[in-house]
Amino acid sequence: xxxxxxxxxxxxxSAITVAAQQPSTSSQIVDKxxxxxxxLTKTSLVKNVVFDNIGPTVMSGRVTDLDVNPDNPTEFxxxxxxxxxxxxxxxxxxxxxxLDTSNTQNVGDIAVDWKNGIIWxxxxxxxxxRSSYAGIGILKSTDNGKTWQNMGLKDSHHIGRILINPNNxxxxxxxxxxxxxxxxxxxxxxxxxxxxxxxxxxxxxDDMSGIIDVQRDPNNFNLMFASSWTKDRKAWNFxxxxxxxxxxxxxxxxxxxxxxxxxxxxxxxxxxxGRIGLAVxxxxxxxAIHDSQFRRPSETKKETSKMLSKDDFKxxxxxxxxxxxxxxxxxxxxxxxxxxxxxxDNVKQMVRSGNVKPIDLAKYLENAxxxxxxxxxxxxxxxxxxxxxxxWEKTHDNYLDGIYYSxxxxxxxxxxxxxxxxxxxxxxxxxxxxxxxxxxxxxxxAENVHADHHALxxxxxxxxxxxxxxxxxxxxTYDDGENWIKNNSPxxxxxxxxxxxxxxxxxxxGGLQDxxxxxxxxxxxxxxxWHQSGQYPWKSIMGGDGxxxxxxxxxxxxxxxxxxxxxxxxxxxxxxxxxxxxxKHELGENPYxxxxxxxxxxxxxxxDILYLGGNKLMxxxxxxxxxxxxxxxxxxxxxxxxxxxxxxxxxxxxPFQFGLIYTGSDDGLVHLTKDAGGSWxxxxxxxxxxxxxxxxxxxxxxxxxxxxxxxxxRWDDFKVYVYMSNDYGNTWKDISSNIPASPxxxxxEDSENQNVLYLGTDNGAYVxxxxxxxxxAFSNGFPNVAIHDIVVQPDAKxxxxxxxxxxxxxxxxxxxxxxxxxxxxxxxxxFKINDIRFSPRWGSSFSQWSDPYEPSIDISFFANSTGGKxxxxxxxNGTLLNEMKINxxxxxxxxxxxxxxTEKGRKALLKENSSIDINKAQNGKYYIPKGKYTIQIGNEKxxxxxx
Numbered sequence: 001x002x003x004x005x006x007x008x009x010x011x012x013x014s015a016i017t018v019a020a021q022q023p024s025t026s027s028q029i030v031d032k033x034x035x036x037x038x039x040l041t042k043t044s045l046v047k048n049v050v051f052d053n054i055g056p057t058v059m060s061g062r063v064t065d066l067d068v069n070p071d072n073p074t075e076f077x078x079x080x081x082x083x084x085x086x087x088x089x090x091x092x093x094x095x096x097x098x099l100d101t102s103n104t105q106n107v108g109d110i111a112v113d114w115k116n117g118i119i120w121x122x123x124x125x126x127x128x129x130r131s132s133y134a135g136i137g138i139l140k141s142t143d144n145g146k147t148w149q150n151m152g153l154k155d156s157h158h159i160g161r162i163l164i165n166p167n168n169x170x171x172x173x174x175x176x177x178x179x180x181x182x183x184x185x186x187x188x189x190x191x192x193x194x195x196x197x198x199x200x201x202x203x204x205x206d207d208m209s210g211i212i213d214v215q216r217d218p219n220n221f222n223l224m225f226a227s228s229w230t231k232d233r234k235a236w237n238f239x240x241x242x243x244x245x246x247x248x249x250x251x252x253x254x255x256x257x258x259x260x261x262x263x264x265x266x267x268x269x270x271x272x273x274g275r276i277g278l279a280v281x282x283x284x285x286x287x288a289i290h291d292s293q294f295r296r297p298s299e300t301k302k303e304t305s306k307m308l309s310k311d312d313f314k315x316x317x318x319x320x321x322x323x324x325x326x327x328x329x330x331x332x333x334x335x336x337x338x339x340x341x342x343x344x345d346n347v348k349q350m351v352r353s354g355n356v357k358p359i360d361l362a363k364y365l366e367n368a369x370x371x372x373x374x375x376x377x378x379x380x381x382x383x384x385x386x387x388x389x390x391x392w393e394k395t396h397d398n399y400l401d402g403i404y405y406s407x408x409x410x411x412x413x414x415x416x417x418x419x420x421x422x423x424x425x426x427x428x429x430x431x432x433x434x435x436x437x438x439x440x441x442x443x444x445x446a447e448n449v450h451a452d453h454h455a456l457x458x459x460x461x462x463x464x465x466x467x468x469x470x471x472x473x474x475x476x477t478y479d480d481g482e483n484w485i486k487n488n489s490p491x492x493x494x495x496x497x498x499x500x501x502x503x504x505x506x507x508x509x510g511g512l513q514d515x516x517x518x519x520x521x522x523x524x525x526x527x528x529x530w531h532q533s534g535q536y537p538w539k540s541i542m543g544g545d546g547x548x549x550x551x552x553x554x555x556x557x558x559x560x561x562x563x564x565x566x567x568x569x570x571x572x573x574x575x576x577x578x579x580x581x582x583x584k585h586e587l588g589e590n591p592y593x594x595x596x597x598x599x600x601x602x603x604x605x606x607x608d609i610l611y612l613g614g615n616k617l618m619x620x621x622x623x624x625x626x627x628x629x630x631x632x633x634x635x636x637x638x639x640x641x642x643x644x645x646x647x648x649x650x651x652x653x654x655p656f657q658f659g660l661i662y663t664g665s666d667d668g669l670v671h672l673t674k675d676a677g678g679s680w681x682x683x684x685x686x687x688x689x690x691x692x693x694x695x696x697x698x699x700x701x702x703x704x705x706x707x708x709x710x711x712x713x714r715w716d717d718f719k720v721y722v723y724m725s726n727d728y729g730n731t732w733k734d735i736s737s738n739i740p741a742s743p744x745x746x747x748x749e750d751s752e753n754q755n756v757l758y759l760g761t762d763n764g765a766y767v768x769x770x771x772x773x774x775x776x777a778f779s780n781g782f783p784n785v786a787i788h789d790i791v792v793q794p795d796a797k798x799x800x801x802x803x804x805x806x807x808x809x810x811x812x813x814x815x816x817x818x819x820x821x822x823x824x825x826x827x828x829x830x831f832k833i834n835d836i837r838f839s840p841r842w843g844s845s846f847s848q849w850s851d852p853y854e855p856s857i858d859i860s861f862f863a864n865s866t867g868g869k870x871x872x873x874x875x876x877n878g879t880l881l882n883e884m885k886i887n888x889x890x891x892x893x894x895x896x897x898x899x900x901x902t903e904k905g906r907k908a909l910l911k912e913n914s915s916i917d918i919n920k921a922q923n924g925k926y927y928i929p930k931g932k933y934t935i936q937i938g939n940e941k942x943x944x945x946x947x
Contacts (some may be wrong), residue, residue: 026184027154029718030136033741034103037763037777037784040740044776045891046767046816051781051801051809053491054508055526056538059450059515060473061492061805064125066455067112068467073459076467078474079107081125082133082786082805083492085145092467092474092487098145100783104763105805106133108177111162113169118142120196122159126177126212127454128233128240128409130596130643131494131513131804133762133786134716135159138174140196151196155179155186157716161214165221165253170195173202173254175211175226180233182716183207189214189226191254202250203257208232209244212412214254215278223283224250225389226257227276231409235666235692235714237641240409241293245273249389260389267383267392268292275412281421286385287438288392289426291408292378296399308332310365316358321351336365342587356588367565367591367644380404382414382426382438395438403428410452418460427453431468433481444481452514471514491526491807496597497548498802500793501556509559510802511546517561518546519573522798522810541571550602550610560602560610560624565644566594568612570624581624583612592616593638595647595666605658613648617663617677630677635665650696656703662729664693670708672729683729688712691721695746701754704728713743713762720744722759724772735772745787751794752817758799760787765801769819776891782809815860815892828869829862830940838930838946842899843921852923856896857944861937863888873897873905874934874941879912881905881928897935899946901926 041047061083068076074091077098084099085107099105099121109122119142123135137154141147153159158177165171171193178187187210189203203211209230217223226249230242246269247261261267261276272294279287308328313321326344333342350356380400383392403426404411410428417423422437431453432441445451450472459465464480473488494513500522501507511517520538530536544563552558560581562568570579585592592614603609612618615638616629638646647666654660659676668691670684684693691710699705706729710721720736722744735757736744742761750756757768759775765787766775782801789802797814815831823829836857845852859871866889873882881901886893901909906918906926916929932945 026716027137027186029741030154033718033763034136036738036740037103037742040738040775040777041779043890044779045769046776047779048889048892048894049778049780049811049816050894051778051811053526053782053806054522054524054800054808054810055491056493056510056518056520056524056536056807057491057526058488058536058538059493059512059518059540060488060490061494061515062125062452062471062513063455063469063474064107064127065110066457066467066469066474067110068457068459069112069114070460071114073465073467076457077110077112077119078469078490079110079121079455080105080490080492080805081127082106082131082494083490084783084785084805085110085119085121086490086492087145088487092476092485093489095487095490097490097783098141099139099148101146102139102148103150103784104136105783105785106135108135108159109162111164111172113164113166115166116169117144118164118169119145120162120164120172121148122156122162122174124156124158124177126158126160127411128180128231128238129407132158132180133713133804134180134718138162138196151192152199153186153190155184157184158210160210160212163214163216163221163224163254167221168193171221171253172196173214173224174199175214177212177229178207178210179716181714187211188228189254189257202254203228203248205244205246206230209242212275213278215280217280217283218418220283222251222253223280223388224254225260225278225280225286226250226254227278227288229275230273231275234641234643236639236643236645238409238643240291241272241274243269243271243273245276247276247278247288247389261392265390265392266394268294268381270294272377274408277412277414279414279416279424281416281418284386284388285416285421286389287414287416287424288383288385289412289414290381290383291404291412292381293408294378296376296378307335310336310362313358313361318351318358321358322348324348332361338364338587339584347587350587360588363591364585364587367593377406379408380426380428382424382434384438395434396440400426400441403430403432405429411454413454413456415456415458417458417463419463423463425456425458425466427456429453431456431470431481444477446475446481446484448486449475449484450515489528492805493807494804495802495808496546496788496804498789498791498800498808499549499551500791500800501551502553502795503556506793506796507556508800508808509541509549509551509561510808511542511549511561511563513804514545516540516544516546516563517542517549519559522793522796522800541573542569545596547597548600550600552602552607554607558623560600562598564596564598566592566598566612566614568598568600568624579624581610581612581620581627583614583618583620583627583629592618593635593644593647595644595649597649599648599651601651601653603653603658604655605653611651611653611661613651613663615646615648615665617648617651617661619677631663631671631673631680634663634671634680635669636667649693652696652698652706654698654703655700660698660703662696662698662706664696664708666692668693668710670696670729674728681729683725684708686732687723688721690715691717694744697747697749699754700749700751702726707747707749707757708732709744709747709759711743711745718743718762720761722747722772733772735768737768737772737774739766739775746790748790748792750813750817751792752797753819756816756819758790758792760790760801762786765790767816769816781811782806815862819862823862824864826862826940827864828938828940830935830937830942831860831862833857833859833935833942833944835945835947836899842927843923843925845922852921854898854923854925855927856898858894859897859935860892860894861888861940862892863890866890869893869937871895871897872936873901873928874936875909875912876932876934877912878934879905879908881909881933898925899927901928 086095161175274291452471455469524537635646
C-alpha cells in the first residue's frame with residue numbers, strides 16, 4: 001500500500017518528476033479562492049475602511065523560523081506561525097512585516113539567499129498542533145517582500161524546510177510535510193533547478209508521511225540528510241509515530257535518497273518512531289533528536305508507597321476497597337481535589353450499594369489532557385552518528401524528561417555549534433545545551449525567555465551569540481545563554497477570543513495561544529514609552545493558553561476566564577482574587593469532556609448566571625460557585641482518542657427570553673432549548689455532518705433569528721459554511737454567498753443595524769449589508785490573516801477583530817451602521833464630522849528640534865460610483881475657505897482636512913468677520929479660527945465646530 005514499504009533498506013529512491021503547473025483538485029480550489037479574494041478586495045465597498053492595530057505586542061507569538069545574515073547578524077528575518085515574516089536591520093530593535101502583500105500569513109520555513117537578495121517562504125506551519133494552519137505553497141520575493149510570487153506546491157499545506165545552494169540560487173531543495181488532517185500525494189522532497197518554475201519530487205515515502213526536516217553539510221551542498229514523519233491528526237486524536245518515520249541520506253544534492261535509519265544502524269525503527277530533527281556538523285558527524293513514542297519498560301521493582309495512587313483503583317476489587325483504611329482513603333480524596341461531599345465513609349457507602357465502583361476513583365481524575373500527560377512514552381532522545389549516518393548511538397544514558405513532556409509533535413530541532421561538534425542545543429518546553437556531545441545537558445532558559453522553543457541560530461563567527469525563537473517571540477544572547485535580550489515589537493499575538501467591557505475608556509480582553517489572557521484600554525499607546533514608566537499598558541490576568549472571557553456588566557472588575565480544557569476562574573481584578581470554578585462531574589459518572597476552547601457565557605438577563613459547556617451544558621446561578629447540568633450529552637458522545645472530543649464549542653442565549661439557549665458542538669450538532677434546559681431539540685439535521693460548530697449567535701434584533709457557522713478545517717475542508725434561520729432553526733438559509741473558500745470562525749451582528757453582519761475566516765474579515773446576500777471584504781490596514789473573534793463595542797461604535805497571528809485590530813463602524821437602500825441610491829452621503837478644540841500652537845513646534853504640530857479632522861463619505869469629488873470648506877455664512885479634489889471609490893471613502901485656509905479664503909473670512917485676526921503659523925500656513933464651519937461634497941453638507 002505504501003510505496004516505501006516495498007523498498008529495500010538500501011534502495012536509492014528514484015525521481016518522480018512533477019511540474020509545478022499541474023495542480024491537484026485541492027490546489028485548484030486554493031487558486032480559485034485566492035483569485036476570488038483578490039478580486040473581491042479590489043471591488044469591495046469597504047476597501048478603504050482603515051483598521052488600526054492596537055496590539056498588544058509584549059507577549060509576542062509563536063516563531064517558526066529565523067534566517068540571519070551571516071556577514072551582518074544585526075540583519076535577520078523572523079517567521080511567525082500565523083503572523084507572517086518580519087525583517088530587522090537593527091538587531092531586533094524594530095521589525096517590519098514583509099509578507100503582508102501575500103495571500104497568507106502562515107509560515108513554516110524561510111530561507112534567504114543573502115548574496116542575491118532572494119527570499120523563499122514555505123507556507124503552512126511545520127508543527128502539528130491544533131492551531132497549526134495550512135499554507136498555499138512556496139512563495140518567492142526578489143524585492144525584500146514588496147511583492148511575492150507563488151512558485152507552486154500549493155497542495156503541500158505545510159512545508160518543513162528550504163535549502164538553497166549557495167553557489168547556485170536557482171537550485172533549491174524543499175522538505176514538504178504535507179496535509180495535517182488528511183492523506184495527500186504532494187509531500188516528500190522536492191527540488192527545482194530553475195528557481196521554482198518547475199519542481200521534481202525526489203523522495204516520496206507515503207501519503208501519510210511527509211518530510212519534516214532537511215539539513216546539509218555546511219561545506220558540501222551535495223551531502224544532505226532528511227527525516228520523514230508518519231503522523232495522523234484528527235480532531236479527537238493525534239498519532240505522531242509510525243513505521244515510515246525515518247532518516248534518509250543524499251550525496252547528490254537531493255536528487256536520490258537512501259534510507260539510513262535501518263534496523264542495523266542503531267537508530268530506532270518501527271511503529272513508535274516519532275518526529276526526528278537533524279543537525280549536520282560535517283560529512284561524518286550527524287546528530288538526530290527523536291520524539292520516541294515507544295513505551296517505557298516496566299520498572300522491575302515497584303517502590304512501595306504509603307500513599308494511594310490513581311492506578312491502584314483501576315484493578316482494585318470491591319472487597320479490597322471496603323477494607324481500606326479511612327485515613328489513607330481520605331488522604332487520596334483530598335490530595336486529588338475530590339469534592340468535599342466525597343469522603344471515605346460516604347464513598348464506601350456508594351461502593352457498597354453498587355452505585356460506584358473502585359475504578360471510578362481513577363476515572364474521576366481522568367480527562368483527555370491528563371491521559372495525554374500520563375502516557376508513559378520514552379520521549380526525547382538524542383542520537384549521534386560519526387560515520388555519515390550509517391550507524392547511530394544514543395548520546396545519554398538516562399531519560400531526557402521535562403523537554404517534550406507529552407507534546408513532542410510541537411518540537412523537533414537540534415543544533416550543533418559550527419566550531420565544536422560536542423556543543424549541541426536541543427529544546428522543547430525549555431532550551432538546553434550540552435558541551436559533551438549530548439551526554440549531559442544544562443538549561444539555558446531564563447526569566448525573560450518564554451517556554452516552548454522552535455528556532456535557533458548560532459553565529460558561525462561567534463558561537464556564543466545565539467538568536468532564539470519561541471512561543472513568546474525572539475530572544476538574543478551573546479554569552480551562550482547566560483543572559484538574554486527580549487525583542488518583542490511585532491504585533492503577532494495569536495488570539496482565540498476577545499471581549500470588551502463598558503468602562504470609560506473601555507477595556508479590551510483577549511485569550512492567546514500559549515500566552516494567557518491580557519487586558520488593556522482600547523486607546524493604550526502601543527509604543528516604547530512604557531520602558532520609562534516600567535508599566536506596560538496591557539496586563540496579564542491569566543496564564544496557560546488563554547481562552548474565552550466574560551465580564552460582569554455591573555462591575556468590570558469581575559471577570560470570568562481561564563485556560564485550555566475548561567479550567568476557568570472567577571477573577572476580581574480589583575482585589576486580585578481568583579476562584580476556580582470548573583464544574584465537576586459526579587462520582588460514578590463519566591468525566592465531563594471540555595473542549596480546548598471551552599465556551600462560557602454570562603446570561604444577558606442576570607449577570608449572576610453563568611453558562612459553561614462541556615459535553616453537557618452547565619449552569620451556575622451564583623457566579624460559578626455551584627453548577628447544575630441542564631442537559632444530557634449535547635454531542636454525538638465523543639470518540640476514543642487523546643484529545644477531548646464530543647464537546648460544546650459555542651453557547652448563545654437570546655436577549656429576548658431567558659432560557660432560550662442554543663449550543664453547538666465540535667462534532668456538528670446544534671441544539672435549542674426554549675425552557676432553560678427542560679427539553680432540547682436537535683436543529684442541525686440538514687447541516688453537513690461532523691463539522692465543527694465554530695459559532696452560534698442568537699439574534700439581538702429578532703427573537704426567532706439565529707446564525708450558525710461551521711468549520712471544516714479539521715477535515716482539510718476549506719469550504720464556507722454560514723447559515724441563518726428566522727424560525728428558531730426549523731429551516732436554514734445558506735448565506736455564504738460570495739465568500740472565498742476559507743474555514744469560518746465567527747459571525748457577529750451589528751449592534752444597531754440588523755442588516756449588517758461581520759464575519760471572520762482563516763484568511764480575512766468580511767461585512768454584509770444585506771444579511772448575507774453578498775459580502776464585502778475588509779483589507780485596509782491588515783493582511784490576509786486568520787480572524788478568530790469579532791466584537792462590537794456599541795457605545796464607541798467600534799469593531800474589533802481578534803486575529804490568530806496579528807493581535808487585535810479596531811475601526812470605527814458608525815458610517816457602516818448607517819448603510820441602507822437610500823444611501824446606495826444617492827451620489828454621496830457625508831457622515832458626521834467631529835468637533836475639534838482650537839490651539840494657538842497649530843503649525844508650531846515645541847522646540848527647534850521637533851516638527852510643527854499639524855492638526856486634522858477626518859472626513860468620511862459614501863459614494864455610489866467611482867470618480868472625482870470636490871470637498872469644499874465653507875464658513876458659517878457659506879464663504880468658500882478651501883477646497884480639495886480627490887478620487888473617490890465606489891463605497892466608503894476617507895480623507896482628512898488639515899484645517900488650513902487658502903490666501904483667498906483667509907481674506908474672505910477676514911472680510912466676513914472683521915473682529916478676528918488670522919496670522920501665518922510657524923510652518924507658513926493659515927489655520928481656521930474658532931467658529932462653525934461646513935464640509936460640502938456635492939449636495940451633502942455637514943457642520944463641525946472649532947471650539
